[in-house]
Amino acid sequence: MIDVILHTGPEHPDLAWILGPSLLAFLAGVGLGTYADRLRSWVRPDPNEVPE
Numbered sequence: 001m002i003d004v005i006l007h008t009g010p011e012h013p014d015l016a017w018i019l020g021p022s023l024l025a026f027l028a029g030v031g032l033g034t035y036a037d038r039l040r041s042w043v044r045p046d047p048n049e050v051p052e
Contacts, residue, residue, distance in 0.1 A: 032039065
């Protein structure tokens with residue numbers, strides 16, 4: 001187990017390939033969470049809402 005922890009440290013040869021997509025996925029999740037109400041209303045509009 002300790003070998004796995006040491007292997008995934010900052011000396012990992014593919015660290016950029018691990019951190020890059022992880023950071024992008026995190027930012028996409030934050031963006032989706034921020035605009036979830038707008039996305040939900042765009043995908044499935046409320047039939048009771050009166051358009052302006």
